[in-house]
Amino acid sequence: MATRAAALGGTSLGAIALGQFRRSIVGLVGAALVGLFILVAALAPLLSPYDPVATDFAEVLTPPSAKHLFGTDDIGRDILSRVIYGSRVSMQAGLFTVAVALSIGLPLGLIAGYVGGRVDNLLMRALEVVLSFPGLVLALGITAVLGPKLIHALFAIGVVFVPNFARLIRAQVLTVKENDFVAAARALGASDGRLVILHILPNCLAPLLVQSSFSVAFGILTESALSFLGMGTQPPTPSWGIMLSMGRGYLEQAPWLGAFPGAAIFLTVLGFNLLGDGIRDALDPRLKT
Amino acid sequence: MLQLIGRRLLATLPLLLAVSVVVFSFIHMLPGDPAVLFLGEEATPDNLARFRAKLGFDRPLVVQYGDWLGHAVRGDLGRSIRTNQPVTQAIVERLPVTLRLIGMAMLISLCIALPLGIISAVKRNSGVDLASTFFALFGFSTPNFWLGLILIYVFALVLRWLPPSGFDGTRSLILPAITLGTALAALVTRQLRSGMLEVLRQDYVRTAQAKGLADRLVIGKHALKNALISVVTVIGLQIGALLGNTIITESLFALPGVGRLMIDSVFSRDFFVVQGVILFLAVGYVVANLVVDILYSYLDPRIRVH
């Protein structure tokens, strides 16, 4: 990055990127939403007015009021508190799925790109097989085999993301591998390991960040979907997906059950998507339209 | 051209084989003994042995796989443990609903995306452009089951114009199709817009405009055809997501489609049905991708498909 900046003559690319980002409303809104989400998840115990699993059988299915800002659900739990705590489940979902995808995809992509040849071929074929399954179908299948639990669902979603990340890393590695400064470093005797860590990886950071942002969004969405179908989080854990599933049964009598968790998912996913857009636009102005 | 198709088909076969191996492994990846899972931990060793023999579980894995594959290519995917109905028949019965739903969803999304994408590219930074940008962002981020719930609430429960769930003819597919098609519409709008903008900036277009050809002619002949390629790309990339969303939509609207079949059979641990449906969906997906690839190379002969 430093070398490229020097080539541009003057301010570092990083500064230019930040400038672009700041000027892009899209990215800012995204960052704000994501920031809000992280804040809510981190401060959940402080923000939440009630215990999210505390039941109150006298106040079942009450509409939003001063006492319960988002109303109560079918066994008297406060929906606002559950939405707040639900952000933690979603945060887990987003982070864990990306972590799984990275921990498997990163080494795969690195090896495939760096070693090349038959190893590369084999790995790419294997990824193609994974990609032959529609995402949700694969996640459902894996969860079905492992059992309906949140951690299994998140692992399954992570596996679905592996090909994307692996291919991304591989593409970056292939590009950077032939660079002059890498050849120079190698000529100077740097080991493979050093090359990878010091030179190749940093160049992957930017597209990885973009992909991660989108993947967190998708991970949250897919976890909600799996919980909605009954394959993810199990009661009484507050997950936005489960809350929506419950809301379906009471749509006529108590529409607020599904309205708020749905809005929460929407805003969070939107935030991560906008953030990803913003970062991508900032780092590669050629793609901006 | 035919050579191309033939080559691609041949290349897909080993992929399909690998897919079948993965699908077959599902049932054997279950923790514990599948026989115990079905019969319970108090089943006598006798019961267990008989069960295993009846389902062929006592043979070596490779033999079982070969047997299953042999039947599968002839269209026999085994029988449902719950209803004893042949799996293939169960899938075929439910396929029309799923296909109609996907078809309607694609139609609706194209009806929205084509005009919106084109106009917003031509009249850049106008009100329409802004609206379409918003639509693209929101449509893509909205969880499709939440959208579905909102649609049901407004159009089925409050206004009572359409049925809230269940399948009773084309009318019941309207809300599900809108739910399913919105995310796709958002993506296609975005892609079409940027695709068209890219083309509109090209020199040859500007030349044509300078020469005085009518705007509409320029757009119609050159820009659109090239932009359509990117649309096909997007749709191709989104088939997987579309299939996944179909499962959710069918569940939400209680439609008797293939997606619902998968969910129901996962819950009832009807493994042969799960296996059969996943294989069917995976093969369908690979074939759909193949079709898109071929379509793509037909539209743009400059692209060499390896």
Next chain:
Amino acid sequence: MAGWRRMVLLGVLASVGFWLATAPADAQVRGGTLRIGMDADNTTMDPHLSTAAVDRQVYNNVYGKLFDIDAKFGIVPQLVQSWEVKSGGLLYVFKLRRGVKFHDGTDFNADIVKWNFDRMRDPALASPRRSEIAPVKDVKVVDPYTVELALAAPYAPLLSVLTDRAGMMVSKAAVEKYKDDYARNPVGTGPFRFVEWVKDDHLTIKRFDGYWEKGLPYLDEVIYRPIPDQSVRFTAMRTGQIDFMHQIAPKDVAAAKAEKGLKVSEIPSLWWQGIHLNNQVAPFTSKPIRQAIWYAVDRTVIQRVAYQGLGTPAWSPFPSSMWAQDTDFSDWRRDPAKAKAKLAEGGMANGFSFTVKGLPAQVQELQIIQAQLKDVGMDMKIEQLEFGKLLADLNSHNFVALRIGWSGRPDPDGNAHAFLHSKGGLNRVRYSNPKMDELLDAARSEGDQAKRKALYAQVTRIAAEDAPYIWIHHDAEVKVWGEHVKGFEHISDGMIRVKGVSLDKK
């Protein structure tokens, strides 16, 4: 007015009045098709092999039964004309109705009755009815329309049992003709004959013109449509796609009552809902632990919240519709202190963790119980399964705790014996208490109802103490139909008898 004109006027008015008074209030119209929305599809059309409650609905209209029950659970003869009980309950003499024909034209007579009983008792058929009529040791044909049943021991519930599938008479000719395929080609003596059955789509029956009750049935045709999803079924009812609805979710009852054009009938049912605790798996091998759960559950809250106030809390297998219910028994109310004490007594003062299996439709109730148990230190996890898998796990003892309901039988023995007797056919929890066995067997052979009631009161007490099951709720029996449907008599067994039902011309 002149005198004679007044007389004429009075005469005319009197005749009109007389005519109005004697005309039937709701003249029932002949014809029409009744569409019934069911919660599940039939499993078989052979009553001697059926094990699902849903099957009985169609059977009640296609098959004639030896006896039926009325709204007050009185035994009403149907295919039997009159009967006598002799020898202290060891001999039953049935005089059969004459002039009854099967849908295939064959005659109904004593030979047919004997043949039906023999079929049910044949070990090769492995009929679930066999255990229901186990005390019947011999069936004798006395004359073409008289049958004698000899019992090994007095069996008070016999006539009750014969109001259900065990009393349904099947055509011998049809079984001999179709053999294994009979289940899809049923022939009975009921007011309707079977036409066709498309699995998971519809089952159609048509009026039987040779039905022995003249003038009945009114309807031309009845179509059963399985719609498992509750909200879809309810919508179909509201939009007029079906005329009659079986099983409605408690939360939809208020909306149904508020809806114009729908009639809702709510009466006590024969059902009980409860949790089966596997007595052979830790920690439920320990009685105090089971009792801890008994006292931790708050049944009144569950009735109020999960059932919207419909139905009644359950502390035994006997609902309020049954004379056997012990209304004096009160040791079932929630008592967290007692629950904790029992936990300590069972050596689990720090609580423990276990999993309950149940249907997704009951997750609200299960979450309520989950919260109530958590209150006293128990961690209950919920595993949702589809009905077929749930039943399979129940039957194979593959559970620690399992929540399921029993549709109930008119005689209290039918709600208790199979579950609480150590040799009971539905005792999946492997509960065994010799004193309980004694009481149940005695109540079964006792002819005097007052004495039986006293015995069942003791059963209630011991069952509560041993707590092999945690009885939670007795559902309300609710049916919903369009106001153009006339003549439906709602009986607590929940059966949709369409013999006397007609449809107003729309």
